Amino acid sequence: MKTVFDKSVPGRLGTVPGEARRKAADFLPADLLRAAPPRLPELGELDVVRHYTELSLRNFGVDGNFYPLGSCTMKYNPKFTECAAALPGFTDLHPLTAQLKGAGQYTQGALEVMYDLERLLCEITGMCDFTLHPMAGAHGELTGSMLIAAYHRDKGNKKTKVLCPDSAHGTNPASATIAGFEVVNIASRDGIIDPDALAEALDDEVAALMMTCPNTLGLFERNLPRIVELVHSVDALLYYDGANLNAILGKMRVGDVGFDVVHLNLHKTFATPHGGGGPGAGPVGVCGRLRDYLPISRVKKLEDGRFVLSYDHPKSIGYMSPFYGNFGVLLKAYAYILRLGREGLTRVSENAVLAANYLRKRLEDKLEIPYNRTCMHEFVASAVRQAENGVRALDIAKALLDRGIHAPTIYFPLIVKECLMVEPTETESKQTLDRFVDELTDILALADADPAAVQAAPVHTPVGRLDETKAARDMVLTHDL
């Protein structure tokens, strides 16, 4: 495929840069103006539209096809949220405006949205306070881990360890490690945390337990009250990885249950684009004990009703990100929450759980389902039977791509062999779910009859099986113009 530079034709124009240049010349000093034009591709508007439309069609996105990628919550991102994020009063705001003396009037709307969003997330999760600074879930985990470290340091606690269950997303141990903790793995029993194993691992050096509930197997942690009690008994804190919040929206508030710090993935639960589709946001919520350590800046409402960013928080862990560069994501999530309201958000989790259980039941005699009981918003199947015949989870995933369906997450969580983790989300119709079952059934039949045909997939996608490490080993970071 040619790049937009390869397609350049000297002299072909889309816009009239001369005018822009004249405008720049009106206010820029002469010595700052370019002597030669920049080496931009020269193309007509239609060429550019076709180029990028063609590229977009080669991509796989939720606007085009079903995307049951477990743990990632690839729900449809409704377009009204794009309208909210595109309002010029927001898009034209410079990140430093809030600090500019006398410019407060321009930032009031944006700050109010941020303030309101923090309050809404508190209401949804039962936490006391939120920061919108973290840029993604993993960044939220790092923020949370640093808050936990700051809390213990401040109390004079000598805590060096963070516990993570063996079903944890890889970012959990990674974040705790970056924050300076030693990670201890907790073995699960029957797919969930074993309170006895937890009790055994708990001692005075444990700073926190990081957990996801429902966990990455889509199973609810039925021993949650016991877990909370055990963790708090050694003055350790409970971290909630909110990536699976879609399963419990409107049903359970993690703050009420006893979690001390949570991150949410707005780009999962609250329908903002992700997976190559845009930036994310990983707001972090805390209980009262951790409030003083939240990163700066904080959004504050003054007594006269005005909003400001405040920086005077001596116990704060400091900056996690200097600006709200992902403000558009916050706006989309805000619009989504307001549009759905309490009832709508509750229906989200109900339908997400229903869709997952529907697929689980329809697939239970076709694939091995290791923990085959009522699941939450996702479940994990295994291709161990097919693997005996040489067809692995990876092959099934590639064959699905050939049929216009994104693969489930494969080989994660690590505790299930040949796993396929299916998360349909609430936005898919029964017809779409049925088509998924039909296509998968077809692939599994082919896996029995002609394994090589499944192993050869994909053949209809723009690229076939890639060398997954070549891009890292053999980097090409520039384009020779």
Ligand SMILES: *Cc1c(COP(=O)(O)O)cnc(C)c1O
């Ligand atoms: C997606 C995910 C994360 C990481 O979130 P990012 O926003 O991708 O950084 C962490 N934990 C779980 C369970 C996840 O699914």
